[in-house]
Amino acid sequence: MSSVAKYTLPALPYAYDALEPHISKEIMTLHHSKHHQTYITNLNNFLQTQSTASLAGDLIKQLSLQQAINFHAGGHINHTLFWENLAPASSSSTSPDCAPKLVAAINTRWGDLSTFQQKFNTALLSLKGSGWGWLVQDLESGALEVITSRDQDVVPATKKPLLGVDFWEHAYYLQYLNDKAAYAVGIWKVVNWKIVEKRFTGSTDIVFGSLVGLKAGL
Amino acid sequence: MSATLLRTSTAARSVLRSGAPKRAASAAATTFVRGKATLPDLPYDYGALEPSISGKIMELHHKNHHQTYVNSFNAASEQLAEAGAKGDVAASVALQPLINFHGGGHINHSLFWENLAPSKNGGGGEPSGALKSAIETNYGSFDAFKGKFNTALAGIQGSGWAWLVKDNETGQIGIRTYANQDPVVGKFTPLLGVDAWEHAYYLQYQNRKAEYFGAIWDVINWKTVESRLK
Ligand SMILES: [Fe+2]
Ligand SMILES: [Fe+2]
Numbered sequence: 129m130s131s132v133a134k135y136t137l138p139a140l141p142y143a144y145d146a147l148e149p150h151i152s153k154e155i156m157t158l159h160h161s162k163h164h165q166t167y168i169t170n171l172n173n174f175l176q177t178q179s180t181a182s183l184a185g186d187l188i189k190q191l192s193l194q195q196a197i198n199f200h201a202g203g204h205i206n207h208t209l210f211w212e213n214l215a216p217a218s219s220s221s222t223s224p225d226c227a228p229k230l231v232a233a234i235n236t237r238w239g240d241l242s243t244f245q246q247k248f249n250t251a252l253l254s255l256k257g258s259g260w261g262w263l264v265q266d267l268e269s270g271a272l273e274v275i276t277s278r279d280q281d282v283v284p285a286t287k288k289p290l291l292g293v294d295f296w297e298h299a300y301y302l303q304y305l306n307d308k309a310a311y312a313v314g315i316w317k318v319v320n321w322k323i324v325e326k327r328f329t330g331s332t333d334i335v336f337g338s339l340v341g342l343k344a345g346l
Numbered sequence: 347m348s349a350t351l352l353r354t355s356t357a358a359r360s361v362l363r364s365g366a367p368k369r370a371a372s373a374a375a376t377t378f379v380r381g382k383a384t385l386p387d388l389p390y391d392y393g394a395l396e397p398s399i400s401g402k403i404m405e406l407h408h409k410n411h412h413q414t415y416v417n418s419f420n421a422a423s424e425q426l427a428e429a430g431a432k433g434d435v436a437a438s439v440a441l442q443p444l445i446n447f448h449g450g451g452h453i454n455h456s457l458f459w460e461n462l463a464p465s466k467n468g469g470g471g472e473p474s475g476a477l478k479s480a481i482e483t484n485y486g487s488f489d490a491f492k493g494k495f496n497t498a499l500a501g502i503q504g505s506g507w508a509w510l511v512k513d514n515e516t517g518q519i520g521i522r523t524y525a526n527q528d529p530v531v532g533k534f535t536p537l538l539g540v541d542a543w544e545h546a547y548y549l550q551y552q553n554r555k556a557e558y559f560g561a562i563w564d565v566i567n568w569k570t571v572e573s574r575l576k
C-alpha cells in the first residue's frame with residue numbers, strides 16, 4: 129500500500145566466478161548477495177520510515193534519517209556502478225582499445241595509460257579508512273580527474289563518474305588480506321573499458337540509469 | 347601484567363604528543379630518533395582469543411596491520427622532524443593527517459590488545475568496582491550497556507572504532523564512535539575500545555559483523571578497563 133520506491137538488487141552482468149583470478153568467487157558472492165543487498169534492504173527500510181514520518185508531519189524525524197539514507201543510497205549507487213564497470217578478463221571489453229576517445233583524453237591529461245593507472249592506485253592507497261577511487265569528468269571544465277570518496281559518499285554532483293573502484297576491505301580481504309596494493313593492481317585486469325567509454329561519451333543520466341532519481345536526491 | 351601494558355600505551359601516547367605539537371625546535375629531530383614507535387608484543391598468543399577472534403585474524407591484525415601503522419607513523423614522524431628542523435610550517439601542517447591516522451592506528455590497536463584477554467585468563471564476565479557502579483548509573487544494567495555499545499558499533503558507517511570513554515571534565519563515562527583511526531584524545535580518556543574495521547573480523551565473520559560484536563564480550567579484559575578509569 130506504500131507508494132515509496134522499492135529498490136532491488138540488480139543482477140550481475142557476469143557469473144560470480146567470472147572475475148577470477150583477480151577477484152575470487154567468494155568475494156563476489158558475498159559482496160553482491162550480502163553487502164550490496166544490505167545497502168538496498170536498509171535503504172528501503174529507511175525510506176519507508178521517512179515516508180511514515182513525512183505523512184505524520186514529523187520533520188525532525190525526517191531530517192534525522194537523511195544521513196542514513198545518504199549512506200545506504202550511496203552504497204546502492206556505488207556498487208551498481210562498480211559491477212557495471214567490471215568484466216571478465218577474457219572479455220574483449222577489458223581491452224583499453226574499447227575506449228579510444230577516453231584513452232586519448234587520458235593520454236592528454238596524464239601522458240599515458242600506465243601513468244594514469246599509477247595515479248589512480250596512489251589515490252586508492254592514500255585512503256584512510258573505507259572508500260572509493262574514481263575517474264571522473266568535471267562537468268564544467270570537461271577535465272578528467274582522479275578523486276576518492278569516503279565510506280559510501282557518491283561522486284559530487286558537479287562531476288560525472290566514469291570508473292569506480294571499491295576500496296573497502298570487504299572488496300578484497302578474503303583474497304588479498306592486508307595486501308591492498310595487489311588488489312589495486314589486479315583490478316585493472318577486469319575493468320570494462322567499453323562501459324567506461326560509454327559513460328565518457330554519454331550523458332550523466334546514462335551513467336546512473338534507473339538510479340538517476342535516487343542520485344539526484346542525495 | 348597490566349602495569350607493563352599501561353607503560354606501553356603511555357609510551358605510545360607520549361610519542362604522539364612529543365611529535366605532533368612541536369614543530370620549531372631542532373630538538374624535535376632527536377626526540378623522534380629516541381622515541382621511535384615499536385610494535386608492542388601481544389600479552390597472549392595469537393590463538394588465545396578463539397573462538398571469539400580467530401588466530402589467523404589476530405596474527406594478521408597484529409603482525410601486519412598494526413606493524414604498518416607503526417612503520418608509517420615513524421616515517422611520517424621523521425618527515426615531520428625534517429620539516430620542523432627546516433622551519434617548514436606548511437609541510438608540517440600537511441603531514442598532520444598522516445600523523446593522526448597512523449599514530450591513531452598505533453595507539454588504538456595498542457589499547458585494543460590490552461583491553462582483551464583470553465576467557466580462560468580473566469577475559470569476559472562483568473566489570474566490578476567503580477566501573478560497575480558507573481555503568482549501572484548510566485545505563486541501568488551491564489546488559490543494557492552492552493546493547494548500547496553494540497548499537498554504536500553497528501552504526502559505524504565505514505571503518506572506525508567504538509569506545510567507552512571518560513569525560514575528563516565531568517568524570518562521566520559514555521560511549522563514542524570514532525571514524526577510521528581517529529584517536530581518543532583531548533576531552534576524553536579511552537577506557538575500552540573495539541575495532542570495527544572489516545579487517546578485525548572479516549576472515550571469520552564476513553558480513554555478519556553483529557556476530558563479532560556479540561562474541562567480543564567473551565574476551566574483554568575488565569581489569570584493564572577498570573584500571574584506566576582511575
Ligand atoms: Fe562492509
Ligand atoms: Fe563494497
Ligand SMILES: [Fe+2]
Binds near residue numbers: 407411455541545
Ligand atoms: Fe584494526
